Amino acid sequence: QVQLVESGGGLVQPGGSLRLSCAASGTIFAINAMGWYRQAPGKQRELVAIITTGGRTDYADSVKGRFTISRDNAKNTVYLQMNSLKPEDTAVYYCNADQIATKVGGIPMYEYDYWGQGTQVTVSS
DSSP: OOEEEEEOOEEEOTTOOEEEEEEEESSOSEEOOEEEEEEOTTSOOEEEEEEOTTOOEEEOGGGTTTEEEEEETTTTEEEEEEOSOOGGGOEEEEEEEEEEEEEETTEEEEEEEEEOOOEEEEEOO
């Protein structure tokens, strides 16, 4: 059973930094794109940043120049370095893997759209 587990959230003052991590565990042969999403109270979940296996990245306009996504394919881990944090960055941040090559019942197969449990990021003075 594949699981994604996020860590690194917390409370930080405006202008501060946090680094989120998301580690995928279980029987994993490969992971396609991995991304970070966030959901603020009363709002829809939105894409923050995404990174392909080859390292190509894309960001929401609201975080460009402040956030950096990276991944370690050997560790099946994706990171989100968040700098110059603003109160409007406050949200629950979720990790996503869009396609994972794994085994189910001993049979190799692809599974899709895995999510972590989320980690709270609060930016407040």
